[in-house]
Amino acid sequence: MSTFQFPPSIASRPTYGTLGPRAGAAQIMLADAEGAEALLAVAKTDPELMRRAHVIYIPKHTGAQFIDQLRAANPAILHVAPSYAACTQRLHRVFSAAPMGAQLYLAGTEGLIGQAMALALQIGIPKSAIQTEHRGSVARRVQCVHCKGITEDVMIDPFQCSHCGLNLFVRDHYSRRLAAFQGVCIDAEDPGNVPPSVELYS
Amino acid sequence: MTIQFNDETFRDDYTFRNSDWAIRRFPFPFHEDSYMYSVNMERHRGGPEGSVYAKRFDVDEHYISEMRDRALVLAEDPLRCQSLPHMTLAGWDLLELIMVNKSEDYPDLFELDRDGNKWRWINKPLSIDDSFIFMDEASLPYGPMEYITRQTQGDFAVLDQRENNLWMDAGMVTTQADWSLDFDIGMNFFEWHAPVPLAHEMGVFKRALKFLLNVQQGNPARRLNWTMTVNPLLDTSPENYHKWGVQKTTLTPENLGRKQHLRVELQTFYRLPRSNALVFPIRCYLIALEDLVTIPKWGRRLHRVIRDLPVELATYKGFIDNRPLILDYLSQFDDGLPTSPGVWPDLDSEPPLRR
Numbered sequence: 001m002s003t004f005q006f007p008p009s010i011a012s013r014p015t016y017g018t019l020g021p022r023a024g025a026a027q028i029m030l031a032d033a034e035g036a037e038a039l040l041a042v043a044k045t046d047p048e049l050m051r052r053a054h055v056i057y058i059p060k061h062t063g064a065q066f067i068d069q070l071r072a073a074n075p076a077i078l079h080v081a082p083s084y085a086a087c088t089q090r091l092h093r094v095f096s097a098a099p100m101g102a103q104l105y106l107a108g109t110e111g112l113i114g115q116a117m118a119l120a121l122q123i124g125i126p127k128s129a130i131q132t133e134h135r136g137s138v139a140r141r142v143q144c145v146h147c148k149g150i151t152e153d154v155m156i157d158p159f160q161c162s163h164c165g166l167n168l169f170v171r172d173h174y175s176r177r178l179a180a181f182q183g184v185c186i187d188a189e190d191p192g193n194v195p196p197s198v199e200l201y202s
Numbered sequence: 203m204t205i206q207f208n209d210e211t212f213r214d215d216y217t218f219r220n221s222d223w224a225i226r227r228f229p230f231p232f233h234e235d236s237y238m239y240s241v242n243m244e245r246h247r248g249g250p251e252g253s254v255y256a257k258r259f260d261v262d263e264h265y266i267s268e269m270r271d272r273a274l275v276l277a278e279d280p281l282r283c284q285s286l287p288h289m290t291l292a293g294w295d296l297l298e299l300i301m302v303n304k305s306e307d308y309p310d311l312f313e314l315d316r317d318g319n320k321w322r323w324i325n326k327p328l329s330i331d332d333s334f335i336f337m338d339e340a341s342l343p344y345g346p347m348e349y350i351t352r353q354t355q356g357d358f359a360v361l362d363q364r365e366n367n368l369w370m371d372a373g374m375v376t377t378q379a380d381w382s383l384d385f386d387i388g389m390n391f392f393e394w395h396a397p398v399p400l401a402h403e404m405g406v407f408k409r410a411l412k413f414l415l416n417v418q419q420g421n422p423a424r425r426l427n428w429t430m431t432v433n434p435l436l437d438t439s440p441e442n443y444h445k446w447g448v449q450k451t452t453l454t455p456e457n458l459g460r461k462q463h464l465r466v467e468l469q470t471f472y473r474l475p476r477s478n479a480l481v482f483p484i485r486c487y488l489i490a491l492e493d494l495v496t497i498p499k500w501g502r503r504l505h506r507v508i509r510d511l512p513v514e515l516a517t518y519k520g521f522i523d524n525r526p527l528i529l530d531y532l533s534q535f536d537d538g539l540p541t542s543p544g545v546w547p548d549l550d551s552e553p554p555l556r557r
Contacts (some may be wrong), residue, residue, distance in 0.1 A: 012393035158324060176389070
């Protein structure tokens with residue numbers, strides 16, 4: 001099973017639900033990796049809804065595992081993208097063209113959900129029309145507070161900023177605008193003294 | 203009185219000093235010998251003559267040097283000043299509030315002439331004399347919030363009010379106690395306070411928000427907050443923590459009185475008239491412990507507060523590692539005598555330190 005029960009957390013962190021079919025003027029679905037399972041669950045509940053859906057899917061490490069199943073669910077459009085960055089322009093286009101009453105389904109990693117949510121809200125899709133479900137990796141997207149660079153798929157704490165190279169710990173603080181946690185230098189007061197990294201939620 | 207402005211620095215050689223006048227008017231934040239979070243909100247309607255509460259926007263001997271330090275921070279990192287697009291009107295509200303109040307409270311330092319929307323602003327300490335069109339951004343060298351807060355001590359968070367919440371949608375933040383405007387911009391009241399320990403569970407933020415949502419125009423409020431800072435460093439930002447953090451390890455019993463500072467924020471809250479936004483000025487005052495203990499009551503009390511502070515708070519405020527060293531120093535100034543209630547120095551009635 002690709003679901004994960006997050007421990008009780010801070011006020012700034014988003015919480016996720018379970019996708020369910022909702023009537024709407026358009027059905028837009030976006031998922032990465034195991035997020036596909038959440039979309040397939042919607043398709044199983046309401047195959048007719050799936051046949052009207054525009055699905056954008058980023059397989060990441062799952063390769064071809066879910067692509068055939070998604071295709072078999074027979075969505076109106078299935079676009080498979082190699083990365084979130086690669087499909088950002090398409091998302092922009094699809095979200096902007098969404099009619100009043102369109103329903104948006106976001107499923108998969110926190111990084112994907114957070115970025116797509118920020119983009120959709122910025123474009124003007126109302127929050128009440130957006131459902132989210134976390135699936136798969138519990139990796140976090142982290143912004144380095146020092147250089148402002150964002151490191152994707154952070155699984156350990158502390159970690160090294162992929163931009164400036166500082167050793168960062170992940171502060172329990174999340175920005176919806178950036179769709180990222182805050183990373184802060186861990187050895188500022190004792191340079192070089194970096195504790196061993198631990199796996200998240202281990 | 204005429205203020206003698208200091209020529210001093212808040213970085214590198216740290217020439218910042220408080221005069222005897224500045225020490226006696228320091229906003230000591232502890233009204234009793236212990237401290238715990240509370241909403242501690244009161245009306246901001248003046249205070250004893252000469253105190254930091256007397257004027258709406260206090261100007262003191264550090265004014266010119268603090269503004270110079272702010273300009274340095276902004277040159278290095280322009281993201282310290284940001285305003286989301288819908289906040290420009292609140293910026294004009296803020297510019298008006300500060301110009302009107304400062305010209306009324308300090309007529310010898312600031313002048314404002316208004317002829318319809320043609321305004322002339324004279325800031326004598328900073329040698330500024332600008333004429334501009336009120337509400338016309340193109341007539342000022344910066345946006346209205348940035349323009350006026352480059353000339354006003356203290357950080358500024360400008361909060362939009364909607365959905366029964368407050369949203370951090372604009373700000374000028376260069377003298378902060380370790381929080382990032384760039385990260386927090388766009389967050390609501392509960393989100394930007396998320397990292398603060400204990401207070402959520404105590405319901406402090408719910409009560410504070412309820413109070414703030416009801417602040418009315420012409421009826422500002424205030425509270426104090428505090429922390430500890432090694433060296434008189436105004437810019438204790440998370441952005442630069444990898445540079446200044448190491449300074450926290452430079453304390454020794456010999457230099458502690460000079461290097462360790464109590465950092466107090468006078469936070470005020472004003473409703474703005476056109477935008478209905480809430481502006482939240484956060485004014486930072488620093489005092490070296492060796493200066494603070496020249497007020498016997500404050501020396502006694504600070505020792506007791508720091509000694510009895512819960513570990514979570516000392517950790518959050520960033521001085522848990524230095525607490526033993528700080529207590530060694532402060533204990534010399536605590537003879538165990540009782541202290542008078544309230545924050546004032548009470549120099550005439552409190553006994554000198556008994557050795």
